Amino acid sequence: MKFSLEQKLVAGLAAALLPLLAFGAIAWANARQFASTLQLVDHTHRVLYQLESTLNHVVGAQTEAQRFLLIQDEDCLTRRAAHERALASGLAELQGLTADNPVQRERLARLPALVAEMTRLSDLRVALAREQGFEAARQRVALGEVRRVVDHIRAITAAAESTERELLRVRLEESRRATATTLAWIGLGSLAAALLTVGGAWKMWHDLRARERAESALRASEERFRRMIDSIDYSILLLDPQGRVVSCNPGAERLTGYTAAEMIGEPLARFHPPESVRGGLPGRELQEAEAGGHYEDEGWRVHKDGSRFWASVTISVVRGADGRLLGFVKVTRDHSRRRESEEQIRRLNADLRLQNSRLEAANQELEAFSYSVSHDLRAPLRHIDGFASLLTKHAGEALDEKGRRYVQVISDAARKMGRLIDDLLAFSRTGRAQLKPGVIDSNELVADVIRENAFARDPRIVWTIPRLPPAHADPGLLRQVWFNLIDNAVKYSSRADQPRIAIGGEETGGEAVFHVRDNGVGFDMQYAAKLFGVFQRLHAESEFEGTGIGLANVRRIVTRHGGRTWAEGRVGEGATFSFSLPVSTTSL
Numbered sequence: 001m002k003f004s005l006e007q008k009l010v011a012g013l014a015a016a017l018l019p020l021l022a023f024g025a026i027a028w029a030n031a032r033q034f035a036s037t038l039q040l041v042d043h044t045h046r047v048l049y050q051l052e053s054t055l056n057h058v059v060g061a062q063t064e065a066q067r068f069l070l071i072q073d074e075d076c077l078t079r080r081a082a083h084e085r086a087l088a089s090g091l092a093e094l095q096g097l098t099a100d101n102p103v104q105r106e107r108l109a110r111l112p113a114l115v116a117e118m119t120r121l122s123d124l125r126v127a128l129a130r131e132q133g134f135e136a137a138r139q140r141v142a143l144g145e146v147r148r149v150v151d152h153i154r155a156i157t158a159a160a161e162s163t164e165r166e167l168l169r170v171r172l173e174e175s176r177r178a179t180a181t182t183l184a185w186i187g188l189g190s191l192a193a194a195l196l197t198v199g200g201a202w203k204m205w206h207d208l209r210a211r212e213r214a215e216s217a218l219r220a221s222e223e224r225f226r227r228m229i230d231s232i233d234y235s236i237l238l239l240d241p242q243g244r245v246v247s248c249n250p251g252a253e254r255l256t257g258y259t260a261a262e263m264i265g266e267p268l269a270r271f272h273p274p275e276s277v278r279g280g281l282p283g284r285e286l287q288e289a290e291a292g293g294h295y296e297d298e299g300w301r302v303h304k305d306g307s308r309f310w311a312s313v314t315i316s317v318v319r320g321a322d323g324r325l326l327g328f329v330k331v332t333r334d335h336s337r338r339r340e341s342e343e344q345i346r347r348l349n350a351d352l353r354l355q356n357s358r359l360e361a362a363n364q365e366l367e368a369f370s371y372s373v374s375h376d377l378r379a380p381l382r383h384i385d386g387f388a389s390l391l392t393k394h395a396g397e398a399l400d401e402k403g404r405r406y407v408q409v410i411s412d413a414a415r416k417m418g419r420l421i422d423d424l425l426a427f428s429r430t431g432r433a434q435l436k437p438g439v440i441d442s443n444e445l446v447a448d449v450i451r452e453n454a455f456a457r458d459p460r461i462v463w464t465i466p467r468l469p470p471a472h473a474d475p476g477l478l479r480q481v482w483f484n485l486i487d488n489a490v491k492y493s494s495r496a497d498q499p500r501i502a503i504g505g506e507e508t509g510g511e512a513v514f515h516v517r518d519n520g521v522g523f524d525m526q527y528a529a530k531l532f533g534v535f536q537r538l539h540a541e542s543e544f545e546g547t548g549i550g551l552a553n554v555r556r557i558v559t560r561h562g563g564r565t566w567a568e569g570r571v572g573e574g575a576t577f578s579f580s581l582p583v584s585t586t587s588l
Contacts, residue, residue: 037175038217044168047097047104048161050090055157057087058115062150063341065122069129070348077126087115098160107160111153118149165316176321235332238318241325243268243286255334257304268330273302289315289328301332310339384410437561440475442468442514446503449482455490464502469512473581477557484550485516485577492575493520511563511580519574523567531567554579 064080067073091112098104125146235252237245245263253259256271263270269282276282276299289295295315300308312333318326388410392399399407446465455461471478486501493499496519505514523531532555555565558579569575 037171040171041168041175043097044164044171047094047164048168050094050097051157051161051164054087054090054094054111055154057083057090058118058150058153059338061087062118062122062146063338065126065146066341066345069125070344072129080122084119091115101163104160104163107156107163111156114149114153114156118146118153121146121149173321234334235330237263237330237332239268239286239328239330241327243282243328246327252332255303255309255332262304271301271332273300273308276300285313285315286328289317290325293317298335309334309336311335436474436476437472438475440471440473440478442471442505442512445471445475445479446482446486449479449486453483453487455486458490458494458499461490461493461499461501464500464504466504468503468505468514469507471512471514471581472583473561477560481554481557481579484554485579488550488577489516489518489520489575491520492522493518496520507583510583512583513578513580515576515578517574517576522569522571522573522575524571525569528567528569532565551577 061080061083064076064083068076068080091108094108094111095105098108235255236249237252238247240246245266245268248260248263252263256263258266267282268286269277272282281299285295285297294317296313298310298312301311301313302308312335314331316329316331318329320326388407392407443465446468449455450463486503489501490499493501500519502517503515504517505512507513532551554577558565558581561581563579563581565577565579567575567577
């Protein structure tokens with residue numbers, strides 16, 4: 001069978017085009033793989049950037065919260081809120097970026113709960129600072145609790161960053177292999193184009209178009225990566241195998257004060273203080289990074305003008321496909337403010353511990369003095385009272401009315417002093433007694449206090465006592481609280497035509513809140529702050545008996561249980577005394 005020239009030409013052209021088409025298909029597939037690898041590399045860089053940003057906002061939020069407690073500046077809370085909003089947005093973006101990675105997704109799923117716990121502890125400290133004072137906030141919520149949460153977040157983000165860096169290494173390796181493969185096929189296509197004129201020209205054009213697309217995608221990815229690197233505040237240096245600077249980002253210029261031209265070619269030692277250079281630290285950093293593939297440290301570094309800053313340094317090794325050392329990537333972050341804050345916190349904690357120890361010693365000395373003086377005063381007071389009674393008994397007829405009244409005044413004053421000493425001793429014991437908290441039936445305890453102290457004997461008193469919530473406290477000390485408040489209500493409502501005393505309580509906001517209301521003489525609210533002080537009285541003793549210690553004892557007991565005390569009243573319309581206790585003994 002013979003073929004025409006046209007048929008032979010068509011057959012020859014088809015035979016020439018088949019390998020060219022095969023080359024084109026393979027080159028196209030490699031270009032697709034190359035573009036896909038570049039997208040994965042870009043995705044990994046985005047994840048690493050977001051991890052770093054998330055950790056920065058965690059540290060920023062905690063630092064601003066701590067600064068608020070230290071310097072009491074409301075602007076700190078505004079900056080802290082900005083960090084928390086950025087943190088919430090960053091966590092959401094992280095979850096989206098790692099949705100295709102089950103290991104990362106499971107690991108980072110723990111971050112929202114930890115961030116919420118950190119926020120809760122900070123909110124608690126701020127709320128306590130506003131309600132009970134900054135000192136109480138620092139005592140109630142230990143800084144170590146917040147640090148443990150932040151350290152846990154650091155550990156999770158560090159593990160996630162390590163995983164992403166390993167992915168980046170693998171993907172960069174795949175990108176290099178894809179590039180090499182693409183170039184090889186392009187070479188084969190060029191050779192075929194030289195041998196096959198028409199088909200080769202078409203193949204070359206096809207390969208050039210594929211290459212242009214790949215290079216365009218690479219340039220776009222590099223541009224995005226460059227912009228991301230340029231926007232980062234910390235320094236990134238690319239070093240050659242000898243530790244000399246090859247390139248740097250704008251963050252390095254801002255941090256060190258050198259221009260890029262001044263840094264290129266300079267050794268790593270240029271950024272170390274003299275004593276570190278003499279100790280060989282720059283060389284050890286590179287040796288340890290080369291040996292382990294990674295190096296991290298914190299220490300002093302120097303600016304161009306010679307001033308120092310506290311830096312966090314990370315050095316990673318860059319190797320070729322054959323394992324040959326190509327250089328290092330050094331990332332430096334300025335943590336001077338964080339170090340200053342930590343140093344200030346350490347100094348303040350040390351001062352606080354010293355002040356606490358001094359205060360504790362002073363309190364112990366004061367209580368010992370009060371206890372000793374009170375005991376020493378008992379004997380002479382008993383003698384005064386006893387001899388006044390004997391004088392009345394043996395010389396009663398010889399004394400006139402004025403003399404007997406004088407003796408009675410002496411006896412009454414001695415007994416009053418005895419009661420005052422008893423109250424002072426009780427007040428002193430309240431501060432020393434060890435708490436033994438438990439769950440208490442409040443209705444049963446109130447009924448016992450009323451019955452045992454004969455408060456119910458006055459038939460004029462109208463009692464209103466609904467069902468009270470249980471209390472979590474030391475039974476003996478809580479009994480003393482109820483006695484003082486009920487005795488106070490009975491005493492100051494005794495002049496009413498029909499005394500009314502209402503005892504109530506409810507659980508709200510994690511607290512059990514109790515009230516004792518009366519329709520007695522009341523008080524002016526401008527003096528409310530004095531009610532719970534020692535020896536603070538708003539009425540003369542000739543009007544109502546008392547030593548001025550009962551309410552002070554109430555506040556001391558309730559405060560030791562982690563609760564609050566307050567009072568409300570109006571002159572001639574009665575008063576309400578309230579206190580709160582935590583609903584759980586775990587807070588005591």
